[in-house]
Amino acid sequence: MRPHASVLHLDLDAFFAAVEQRDKPSLRGKPVVVGGTGGRGVVSTASYEARAYGVRSAMSTREARARCPHAAYLSGRFEAYRSTSAAVMAVLRDCSPLVEPLSLDEAFVDLAEAGLPDLEVSTVTALAEELRARVREVTGGLTASVGVASSKFLAKIASDLRKPDGLVVIEPGTELDLLRPLHVSVIPGVGPATVERLRRAGVHTVAELERVSQEELVRLVGKAQGQALFHLARAEDDRAVVPDRETKSVSVEGTYETDLTDRQQMSAIVTRQANEVAKRLRASGLSGRTVTIKVRLYDFTTLSRSSTLPAPTDDPATVARLARTLLEDLDTSGGVRLLGVGVSGLADWIQEDLFAAGSEAEAPEESAPDVEDEPDQAGARWRDTGPQSWAPGMDVVHAEHGRGWVWGSGRGVVTVRFETAETPPGPVRSFRADDPSLSRWQ
Incomplete structure (x- = not known):
């Protein structure tokens, strides 16, 4: 362990759901679940109001609906999450050059590189409070839970102790006193x-x-x-804070509140991620040769495995097949907290007939991607699926009524609540799904 509490862990509270509540006034203080909304969907994030009913990330949407049928189930808005995350990461990088993002809503910061006059507990506590205030300001009111300690392991535990909107600083020399009474599940x-x-x-x-x-x-x-x-168990952890380097790839990854141990569930998640990566490639007119999976284990060890094709592809079945094969070669018995699939070696062409055989049979049978996955910083822009696919939560605009979001759709009808982050809760109106006055808000 370091001699000072100089590793900070910041975790945005119920991030996806909090962004939705921020931008949708009628949902503030109410249960919100973000993820796949279909029968095979998986919960990405649940608001604290939904968690009170037992809804958790990585839970099937079917089970979540059974536990909390009155929640708002939204398919997610990646651009809103990415832009909010970028604002938070900018605040952290203003503090220290050593910032290690774990996902869109979570990062380690090395305060030893923050230019502080000293690393006394009072000094790092004041800085942590300042960071939380700045995060709230740049995100429009989102809260973050922060832990500061002498190692990454302890900082992560500290940030979990007073969720949501909490701050815990573990003084050097007290680490074992804090750890010993806790249940082993905190590890x-x-x-x-x-x-x-x-x-x-x-x-x-x-x-x-x-x-x-x-x-x-x-x-x-x-x-x-x-x-x-x-x-x-002895608080021994000497891992450094290592900033991620930008890569030229398209990828999605998801961090899960409860470590994954079921291989079949992990395979299904990787398949959905591969499907989404392929869709983003196609939306950007790209393809790629190298398929990579990223796995962060229970102890924060990050593993990656890659396989390179003879020619570039944007076929979801091909990407999924390779990703599943790579996953099979890894030992995940201890539990997995993050899964990701990426494609690199990008090109602007594909060899059409190389992967055509069998693609239809192996492609995921979902009309829209489940949103337990997070786009990476280098990910392609989310594809506009058009007026025939009104996803719950999608930002829209009506020529007469102005801006709003999709409350629900089906049977040729789309229902919209007209409100934004800057307005009070707004009225609800229904339209034909092909109404030319209604379009997606860019």
Whole structure:
């Protein structure tokens, strides 16, 4: 551990849902669920009002609707999330040159490079409060939970302790005092299966975990996870804050509130991500040769695997097939907190007949992508799907009534609530789906 609390972890609270509530006054203070809205959809983010009913990220939309049928279920607006995230990351980079984004709504910051006069607890606490205030200002009122500690592991735990809109600074020398009484599930990667294995061994708290030998932990949960738990139970984590470098690729990735352990579920998520990447490639008139998957494990270890095709493609079945194959070669038994699929080696052409065979049978059977996935900073612009596909939550404008958003659609009718972030809750009107006066707001 560092001698000072100089690693900051910032996590925007219920980010996608919070952006929707910010921009849709009628949804403020009400349950909001962002994700795939169809029968095979997956929840990306649930507002805290929806979480009170048991709705969580990575849950099927079908189960979420059963738990909270009165919530607003929205398909997501990537441009709004990306632009809001960019504003937050700019604030963090103004503070320190070492910023490591984990996703659109989460990042580590190395305060040792922030030019502070000292790294005393009072100094870093004041800076953290200033960052939270600046984030609220540049995002139009969004809140962030922040943790500051002597390592990335501890900073992440600290930011989770007082959600939402909280700040916890762990003073150097008190790390183990804070950790020991906590339940073992606070450690990244300790999901329900691992909790049960540890419970059977009489281990419930971090203090009890600390007393277990490394050999016994390896026997209980496997080599990789056992070794990681042995060190994390002792607050041992010397990983540096490493800023991401921009890559010339199109990709989507999702971070999940509960670590994923089901291989079939991960395969389904990767397939949806591949479908979305291919759609973005086509929307931008691009194709690519190299398919890459990104996997962040329970202990924040990030793995990537790539496969290069003989010619560029934008075919969703081809991208999905390669992504699933790459995933199969990785050990994800300890739990996965982030999954992503990307395509690089971009070109502006494809060899049409090279991948034609079998594409239709293997392509995901979804008319629209599920939105548990987050576009990366270099991702292609979201495709305008046209007036025949009015997605819930989509920004629209009417020639007479002005700006609003899609409340719902079906049977040739689209219902719109007319309001924006700057107006009070607005009226609801229904129109023909092909009404020429209604169009998507760019």
